Amino acid sequence: MEILSSRVLLKPKDPAVTTAFYRDVLGLAIYREFPGGTVFFLGQGLLEVVGRGEAGAGPDVALWLQVRDLPATLAELCSRGVAIERDARREPWGLDEAWIVDPDGTRIVLVEIPEGHPLRTDARTP
Incomplete structure (x- = not known):
């Protein structure tokens, strides 16, 4: 396919x-x-x-949105009246994540990839 x-x-x-x-x-x-x-x-x-x-939304589906600066994004969203469902925290897999929801309850995972995380490693570098 x-x-x-x-x-x-x-x-x-x-x-x-x-x-x-x-x-x-x-x-x-x-x-x-x-x-x-x-x-x-x-x-x-x-x-x-x-x-x-x-x-409406189901518990098994979420949108994963990578942002450049998670604290700044959360502050901006709070100023617009968005409720933070789960505050930012470092996950065991090394990503900083916070959760919000849309009007139907669809979870939106806001993610910042911290410096030094493997996802930031340039695979082209020997």
């Missing part, structure tokens, strides 16, 4: 509220809009808020 493009699809209970959250509160840039949906840039991926869902 050859993958040419991909995106995460969210079907929110209230599309206007969820679209406003990702656009206005998180400040994600819009890739494109169409009747019934909005696609946002999500780093190297895309997030599409489309249609209307019934069940």
